[in-house]
Amino acid sequence: MNSHLLDARYRILAVLSAEELTQTYLVEDFHLPESQFVLKQLHPANKNPQDLNILRRLFTGEAETLEKLTQGHNQIQKLIAYFEENEEFYLVQEFIPGTPLTEEIFLGTPLEEEQVIHLLLELLEILAFIHSYEVIHQDIKPSNIIRRESDNKLILIDFGTIREIVTTTVGNLEYIPIEQLQGDTQYNSDIYALGIIAIAALLGLTVNEITILLSNKNILTGEIVWRNNMPQINQELAKIIDKMVRFDYRKRYHSANDVIDDLKQINNHDDEPEKQKPKTQKPWLILTGIASCITLGVAAWFFLMPKPVGDAKLLYLQGVDKYEKGDYQGAIKDFNQALEINPKDAKAYNARGDAFYQLKDYQKAQLDASKAIQFNSKDANAYYDRGFSHYQLGKYKEAIADYTKAIQLNAKNPYAYYGRGLAHVELKDPQKAMADFNKAIALQPNYSGAYLQRGILHRRLGKTQAAIQDFDTVIEMNPLDAQAFLQRGLTQFANNDRESALKDYNSAIELNPKYIEAYLNRGDIYSELGKNLEATEDYNKALELDSKSFIAYIHRGMHRFSLGNYQGAIADYNEAIKLNPKNGTAYNNRGNAHLESGNKKAAIADYTKAIAVRPNYALAYYNRGLVRVKNGDKKGAIADFQQAAKIFKQRGQTSSYKDAQKEIKNLQN
Structure with missing residues (x-):
């Protein structure tokens, strides 16, 4: 039908559907003759170059997640490939011969209760799997459920997550709850959609009648009125469906597994022979008795409808783009505006918290992560982010609690183990820290940061060879990592290998000519080797790079002390104390210099001050x-x-x- 090959391999065989921003085709892979796939073409609603860059990143991220997810369950349509061509986005999906669920439930004839329960159980099991991967389908409707021809199983197709990102359109409003329209989609938003399908099946609605169903809402509660004229329905089943479609998502079932458990209880307690259910009339055709409930129902529904979500979403995307460009203040402004429109947007809180973190405003970052958790308690990333904020605030126990929660929600995230390991180090628990770094490395064998921190911990525990091996691994992964050379140099120094340490410090400085710590440690070796000019040059260079580095003054003071220049040493320690009045080492060392100068009274005063600021300073005592x-x-x-x-x-x-x-x-x- 079309000689042009998309992505240099896909030939269009037939048009399956065509909408304003989305076209769906049946295609074959030129490299796999007689193969058939479904190709979905997504036209971005906005082709501004800046917005396209944002959409491109989000599209790729969501597609990568779905590609992994759809390979894990036999009743989910597989995502075969995804690509971009001429500023259009494409998804290549598995072609499933079969019939959509619309051909089973929209025939104007009610299904039996047992049929509906079986249908729900099968679909809920698929939903439970999807949600376990922290993915929400967002477009559950009968046309996206296929009865597969080969085995008669129900197959869930066409996730709404990617399409909504690119086109900013939402699916059929009949199946979408209020919070999803407001941009605050929850896991149980999918459960709501499935509940609407169950109601349609039990009532025997046609496609047109389902729209009328949603007009029948209690004006006070917003709940759907649907079972007044179904006196024969199993009341337990009706209660379950009512709970699936509650207006307020907080009052709905929280998980698909909870619904499954309750549905199975119906089967367990139903010992009576099945009765033939009478054909029910459509409740809106017999208004007597319920008119008071549905009066102004349609008006109430539209009154409760939110503002268009496009503005909030675009502001969020603009904020993400600014964040990735390093414009954290600009990102915060966009996230602020997005949250004014949708004050329950967990993602916006999380993103704003990340921006505050980059600006070192850890208190606000922690508060935003807490807000994100409040609106989405299953967001592992929010716990992870709050853990790092707590860590930076010195709240190590709170950080560990957050990392642990993040791990419970997503046990395969190496970064959460890494963060918890850092907090364990601060709490002087090397065994737990080592276990966490080991786990991070096991999950991600090329995690150089975990190797680096494990190496530092090995050195502190006196395991110099194990430390050197870890730093060797980091350097092998990234020969340009100046920090790894510095840390290996410190370990070589601790191992009394001055020559190797010096080489590593040289490498660190070559890679990062502004690496103050490397200059100071190289200066110490030069000082020890009697290379006084080279040592002085390194200490001076460190102070040239940062004139307020109190630690550099301490190092240079120690060098001057070793040369017998006690007044010069005292001058350096004076500067260090001005910059950091609570540094015990500077007082202790100045006391040594005063003592060598013959001023015992000043020496005792300095040792006493050192003990005052550092009560466990054994050397000062x-x-x-x-x-x-x-x-x-x-x-x-x-x-x-x-x-x-x-x-x-x-x-x-x-x-x-x-x-x-x-x-x-x-x-x-």
């Missing part, structure tokens, strides 16, 4: 004890050495503990 010995304060010295010994012992610093004990013994003798 030890140093103060030495000065008190020189001052003849035997009692004060013993107290300091005892405190130092206690802390050294707690930290497993055996050699330092023995030194402190030796000083105590000498004083006591």
Whole structure:
């Protein structure tokens, strides 16, 4: 029919349907003669280049998810391929010979209750599988359910997620609940649509009559009035269907499995022989008795209808685009406007929270993630995001709780294990941290960040060879990773391999000429090797890159101290203390410099200040004890050495503990 090949392989055989923004064709694959597929062509509603870039990313992301999902269940239409051509988006789907459900339930004749229950159970089982993958179909309707010719099973086709992204159109309004029209789609929005199909089947509606059905709403509650003239219906089944189609999604069934459980109970308790159900009349043809319920029903429904969702969705997409370009403030403005239109949009809260996180406003990021969770408690990503906000706020226990919840919802997300591992490190729980990093790597063997953090943890645990192996793996994956070279250099230094450490620091600096930490650590090796000029150059370079780096002043002060330049060292420690008045190391080191300069009084004052800002600073107690010995304060010295010994012992610093004990013994003798 058409000689042009789409994607250089698909030839159109027939037009299956044609709408304004969507065309569906029967096609064959030129490379697979006699093959048949369904090809859906989606015309973007907006072809602005900027909007197209956003749609392209969203289209690809959704298609990738659906491609994996549809391969996992035999009763879901498989997504074979997806592509873009001439600014049009295409989906290639499995062709399923069979008949749509419309040919079974819209014949004007009611189905038996057992038939409806069987139909619901079969479709709900498919829905439960889809929802377990955190996907919502969004377009459940009879024409999207096929009775497969080969085995007579029901097959669910044509997910609405991708089509709605590209075309901004929604499916048949008869099957779409209010929250979905407002852009706040829930998992039980699919359950609502299935409930409408069940009502249509039980009442024996025609295609035209289903629209009238939705006009019959209680003006006060918004609930559909449908079973007044069906006195013979099983009341348990009616209650289940009522709960499936509740106006407020919070009062509906929360999961497909819950509906399945209740439907199975009907079969278990139905011991009576099946009765022949009388043919029911359409309730809107007999208005006596229910007129008060449906008066102004149509007006009430339209009054409750939301504003068009296009504006909110476009604002959200614009925000996403700005976020990806690094314009976080602009993204926040767009998300703000989107949330004004739809204050229950969990995705917008989540995205705005991500923007706040990038701006280091972790408190607002945490609040937005909490809002996203409030409106979608099954959003694993929102828990994951809130976990990182809690982590940055120093709330490590709360972070672990969030990562754990994210893992419960999606046990295959390596990043949640990684985040929880980082929090365990902060809480000094290396075993749990190691287990989490191992799990992240098992799930994603090329996760360089997890290897890096595991390597750092290995080094802290004294397992230098295991650490080096992890850093080797990171460097093999990414030879341009300056941080991996630095961390391997630190490990080589801890392993007393100065030459290898120096090479790694050189590599880190070559890859990142502004890497302050690499300059400082290389400077330390140069200082230790007696290369004083090179060491000074590195410390000066670090301060040139960041004149407010208190740690750089401490390193240079230590170098000056080692050269006997005590006044120069004191000057550097003074600068460090100005920049960070709560740094115990700067006070302790300045005390050492004062002591060497002969100022014991200033030395004791500095050691005391170091202990004040860092109460468990064993070395400061030890140093103060030495000065008190020189001052003849035997009692004060013993107290300091005892405190130092206690802390050294707690930290497993055996050699330092023995030194402190030796000083105590000498004083006591």
